[in-house]
Amino acid sequence: DTGVSQNPRHKITKRGQNVTFRCDPISEHNRLYWYRQTLGQGPEFLTYFQNEAQLEKSRLLSDRFSAERPKGSFSTLEIQRTEQGDSAMYLCASSLAGRGNFGPGTRLTVT
Amino acid sequence: DAKTTQPTSMDCAEGRAANLPCNHSTISGNEYVYWYRQIHSQGPQYIIHGLKNNETNEMASLIITEDRKSSTLILPHATLRDTAVYYCIVPPNYGGSQGNLIFGKGTKLSVKP
Numbered sequence: 001d002t003g004v005s006q007n008p009r010h011k012i013t014k015r016g017q018n019v020t021f022r023c024d025p026i027s028e029h030n031r032l033y034w035y036r037q038t039l040g041q042g043p044e045f046l047t048y049f050q051n052e053a054q055l056e057k058s059r060l061l062s063d064r065f066s067a068e069r070p071k072g073s074f075s076t077l078e079i080q081r082t083e084q085g086d087s088a089m090y091l092c093a094s095s096l097a098g099r100g101n102f103g104p105g106t107r108l109t110v111t
Numbered sequence: 112d113a114k115t116t117q118p119t120s121m122d123c124a125e126g127r128a129a130n131l132p133c134n135h136s137t138i139s140g141n142e143y144v145y146w147y148r149q150i151h152s153q154g155p156q157y158i159i160h161g162l163k164n165n166e167t168n169e170m171a172s173l174i175i176t177e178d179r180k181s182s183t184l185i186l187p188h189a190t191l192r193d194t195a196v197y198y199c200i201v202p203p204n205y206g207g208s209q210g211n212l213i214f215g216k217g218t219k220l221s222v223k224p
Contacts, residue, residue: 004154033211042198042214043155056211091154093212099145100212102154 002026004103006092012109013082020078021106025094032075033100034067035091043091049075082110115199120219123193129186131218133199136180141204144175145212146184148195155198155214158184189222196220 005024013019025032030051035043046065047057051072060066064082069075079086087110093100116134123129135144145160159166159173161182166173172185186193198217203210 035214042196042216043149045211045213048211093154098143099157099160101157104154 004092004094004101006090006103006106008106009104010107010109012111015082015084015110017082018078018080019082019108020076021090021092021108023075023077023092023094023103025074025092026096026101029094029096029101030072031095031100032069033093033095034075034077035093036061037089037091037105038087046077079108082108084110086110115201115215117197117199117215117218119216120221122221122223123186123189125191125222125224126188129189129193129220129222131184131186131197131199131220132181133184134181135199135201138179138201139204140179142201143204144173144179144182145200145202146171146173147198147200147212147214148193149198149217150192150195158197189220191222191224194220194222 007022033048034046037043045059047060047067049069052069064080067077089105089107091105093102143160143162146158147155149155159168159171161173161175175182196217196219198214200212202212
């Protein structure tokens with residue numbers, strides 16, 4: 001069990017740039033989740049996939065945020081035209097049923 | 112979604128049991144109680160979950176009241192490495208399919224030497 005991995009672990013970008021994060025779930029897990037966490041708050045649910053189908057995206061923070069999971073394996077989260085308020089930890093989790101396994105997160109800093 | 116209420120913070124002496132309470136008075140009959148923790152700058156870590164019976168694993172015990180309106184996570188011998196934010200979560204159940212984990216603010220447990 002190699003666990004959930006996320007890349008990059010840290011990203012510094014300038015306001016207005018686009019960024020893309022990758023999540024590799026545990027291989028047999030069919031569900032994949034994205035969360036955002038700001039300082040002092042619990043993780044905030046953004047979206048999730050069952051296999052390659054995105055089943056919930058209404059909680060994506062704006063139309064600048066999009067996620068994909070081609071072929072039901074790894075997933076990417078893209079933020080277009082980043083703003084300083086997008087600075088946060090972006091967490092990915094995967095599950096087969098029930099309990100979710102979280103990755104270490106990608107910390108985004110927008111300057 | 113069944114909302115959960117947890118104390119903001121708690122202290123525990125190293126080596127003693129840490130008992131973390133959670134209220135979930137609106138829980139439905141088929142909804143599970145999950146506990147996760149998050150050590151500073153890491154992703155959340157699954158601890159334990161249960162439906163109505165008490166559960167125990169190598170990390171902790173989960174005591175759920177008979178009416179299921181509250182639960183307690185017990186760390187039997189807390190160590191300094193157990194200092195973390197502990198989240199009690201009740202994901203919705205949609206006809207047997209579990210919904211997403213929605214996190215609150217959790218309880219900040221500080222284990223002191």
